[in-house]
Amino acid sequence: MGKRSTWALPYFIFLVLFVVLPLVLIAVYAFQDGNGGFTLRHLAAFFTDPKFVNAFLVSLEVALENTIICILIGYPVAYILADKSLNRSAVTAVLFILPMWINALMRTMATAEIFNWLGIHLGKGTLLFGMAYDYLPFMIYPIYNILDRMDRSYIEAAQDLGATPSQVFLKVTLPLSMPGVLSGVMMVFMPTVSTFAVSEILTNNTIQLFGSVIQEQFYNMMWNQGAALALVMLIIIGITTLIPGNKSAEQEGGLL
Amino acid sequence: MNGKKIIAKAYLWFILLILYAPIIFIAIFSFTKAKSLGNWTGFTFDLYKNLFTGSDSAQSLIEALKSTLIIALIASAVSTVLGTLAAIGIFNLRGRKKATIQFLNNVPLLNPDIITGVSLFLLFVFLHVSKGYVTVILAHITFCTPYVVLNVLPKLSQMNPNIYEAALDLGATPFQALRKVLIPELRPGMISGFIIAFTMSLDDFAVTFFTAGSAGLETLSTYIYADARKGGLTPELKPLMTIIFLIILVGLLIMNLRAVKKSKQNELR
Numbered sequence: 001m002g003k004r005s006t007w008a009l010p011y012f013i014f015l016v017l018f019v020v021l022p023l024v025l026i027a028v029y030a031f032q033d034g035n036g037g038f039t040l041r042h043l044a045a046f047f048t049d050p051k052f053v054n055a056f057l058v059s060l061e062v063a064l065e066n067t068i069i070c071i072l073i074g075y076p077v078a079y080i081l082a083d084k085s086l087n088r089s090a091v092t093a094v095l096f097i098l099p100m101w102i103n104a105l106m107r108t109m110a111t112a113e114i115f116n117w118l119g120i121h122l123g124k125g126t127l128l129f130g131m132a133y134d135y136l137p138f139m140i141y142p143i144y145n146i147l148d149r150m151d152r153s154y155i156e157a158a159q160d161l162g163a164t165p166s167q168v169f170l171k172v173t174l175p176l177s178m179p180g181v182l183s184g185v186m187m188v189f190m191p192t193v194s195t196f197a198v199s200e201i202l203t204n205n206t207i208q209l210f211g212s213v214i215q216e217q218f219y220n221m222m223w224n225q226g227a228a229l230a231l232v233m234l235i236i237i238g239i240t241t242l243i244p245g246n247k248s249a250e251q252e253g254g255l256l
Numbered sequence: 257m258n259g260k261k262i263i264a265k266a267y268l269w270f271i272l273l274i275l276y277a278p279i280i281f282i283a284i285f286s287f288t289k290a291k292s293l294g295n296w297t298g299f300t301f302d303l304y305k306n307l308f309t310g311s312d313s314a315q316s317l318i319e320a321l322k323s324t325l326i327i328a329l330i331a332s333a334v335s336t337v338l339g340t341l342a343a344i345g346i347f348n349l350r351g352r353k354k355a356t357i358q359f360l361n362n363v364p365l366l367n368p369d370i371i372t373g374v375s376l377f378l379l380f381v382f383l384h385v386s387k388g389y390v391t392v393i394l395a396h397i398t399f400c401t402p403y404v405v406l407n408v409l410p411k412l413s414q415m416n417p418n419i420y421e422a423a424l425d426l427g428a429t430p431f432q433a434l435r436k437v438l439i440p441e442l443r444p445g446m447i448s449g450f451i452i453a454f455t456m457s458l459d460d461f462a463v464t465f466f467t468a469g470s471a472g473l474e475t476l477s478t479y480i481y482a483d484a485r486k487g488g489l490t491p492e493l494k495p496l497m498t499i500i501f502l503i504i505l506v507g508l509l510i511m512n513l514r515a516v517k518k519s520k521q522n523e524l525r
Contacts, residue, residue: 005348005349006345007345008342008349009345010338011345011401011405012357012360014338014397015361015363018379018394018397019363019364022375023375025378026371026374077268080264080267081268085261086261086265090512090513092268094508094512096271096272099276099279101459102459102501103459103476105477105480105481106476106493106497110497112484113281113489114281117281133274133275186366194369194371195370196370196462197484211368214374218377227378230375233371237367237368241366
């Protein structure tokens with residue numbers, strides 16, 4: 001048995017080189033000025049430059065709104081799909097997950113084209129609509145997965161004990177499906193904050209999300225500033241994922 | 257009770273309609289020649305013809321499509337090999353080493369694309385590697401392999417651990433035991449890992465954007481992005497999107513109908 005554990009070694013070296021070292025480099029570049037000296041200027045700019053602060057706050061706002069919209073629309077969909085008395089076709093579930101497999105930029109471009117055709121002005125509204133459109137499958141899928149595998153006898157037990165349908169939902173189904181909602185939130189919230197192309201296409205570049213701002217720094221050869229902003233995002237991700245009881249990463253694997 | 261079912265069905269179909277509206281819209285207008293969408297100038301297969309013959313603006317689009325497929329194939333194939341070996345290794349590791357490598361395996365999954373893209377961009381700048389095919393493929397392997405690992409690991413724990421040892425006892429070399437015993441057992445996990453890796457690679461934009469360099473390497477995503485920045489959709493993209501959509505639709509439906517059939521057969525037994 002002992003020897004086969006060395007089979008992980010190539011991947012370990014690969015991870016160090018292509019995951020750990022690059023993340024360390026973000027931190028290194030974030031604290032460097034153009035000539036390689038140490039500086040806090042780029043990191044401080046995140047707090048002092050209104051452009052960065054605003055983009056960050058707008059991103060959080062949009063991501064929060066998008067996540068709420070996705071839960072409000074997606075939860076009922078997942079619930080209906082998982083309820084055998086309401087939906088018996090496995091194909092319907094596939095149809096909801098299918099857009100996840102189509103290139104996101106293609107979908108976004110198509111959405112923007114529809115807005116243009118309908119004569120709807122591109123802005124905050126179209127951004128939210130397009131984002132919800134892009135991320136809805138990522139919210140539906142994990143919730144559906146949890147609800148589908150849930151032990152129905154809990155619900156029957158609650159009913160036998162005299163719970164009303166709304167009590168069954170609030171006290172049994174909803175709490176049991178929370179892990180699915182949580183991993184849905186993980187798959188929607190941070191990606192929304194960090195998208196760049198999608199928000200540009202959907203708002204005609206009038207609303208810049210944090211991802212766009214980072215991308216713009218690199219586009220304009222200001223790598224150190226870009227790295228500092230990326231570092232801020234990394235720290236926030238680190239904090240949110242280290243919250244105990246978060247197991248979303250493991251659930252993402254089984255899309256098939 | 258019936259009313260509830262009607263409302264539920266209506267809700268599902270309404271959301272589906274909205275979800276698919278843009279794709280249907282694109283598909284309809286792939287059969288007319290007008291440049292701007294929503295402008296119907298008569299039914300024609302011209303855009304499909306252009307796409308397959310590579311005439312006019314379709315030339316660079318086909319190049320981008322080819323690059324996308326080549327990158328996705330190589331990246332997912334390498335990921336499958338690397339990830340399967342890694343999964344076998346991880347499965348046999350214990351304690352801190354196991355926890356460390358599993359944690360590192362989750363990092364690319366949790367990182368938003370832009371962080372992966374930016375960090376690899378800095379790595380290639382730092383190592384003075386010129387960006388192109390190789391850097392994009394390496395970057396794709398980075399975010400694809402974790403999916404393979406996560407798909408193969410459960411198959412290892414479902415498998416009887418003794419059969420590998422039995423093969424060795426019966427005189428098989430470790431390589432033979434791997435080929436004849438382990439791989440057949442792990443194949444379902446490897447296949448689903450490969451498929452997920454392949455679609456992740458096809459779908460990627462941000463990581464490719466940061467690692468492709470400026471030597472003119474375009475994938476479908478970066479091509480569409482460039483198109484969007486210029487403000488006009490290359491007309492041949494419409495038939496291409498329609499075809500890709502149909503391939504995915506048919507593929508997924510076949511796969512799922514098969515799964516349904518299988519589970520029904522099992523129920524009957």
